[in-house]
Amino acid sequence: MVARLGAIPLAIIALGLAAGVASAEVSGKQDYIKNCAGCHGADGKGHGPDLYVLPGVAPPDLTTLAKRNGGVFPFQATEDAIDGRKGIPPHKRFDMPFWGVTMQAPGKEFTPESNAKVKARLDALVRYIESIQQH
Secondary structure (H helix, E strand, O other), rough: HHHHHHHHHHHHHHHHHHHHHHHHHHHHHHHHHHHHHHHHHHOOOOOOOHHHOOOEEEOOHHOOOHHHOOOOOOHHHHHHHHHHOOOOHHHHHHHHHHHHOOOOOOOOOOOHHHHHHHHHHHHHHHHHHOOOOOO
């Protein structure tokens, strides 16, 4: 009986963690649809509706990032590219927003709290992009 009672709290914790992961994935997908799909397309293949109003923009097919990286999804490189704050960007970078800046909490920009929230959103967004990879 004691073993069963011990399993109940573990099951509740596991369900809570799974729900947290699921909500992070939903958040990543929601951020993708809201912020990325306009150019990259709802399917991630690089043919979003905004391309008709933004001449000269050619977003990459996000579903082939792993394939183009020897079968390994480049998580950190993808996050860095979306964030946009690492290093001095090339002029071409201005085709895509600096989401690491844009996602900052108004009035709290670049505070540890705001940076942590941006990092969590970017992690969820990149996990969503990882989930749409072609195999």
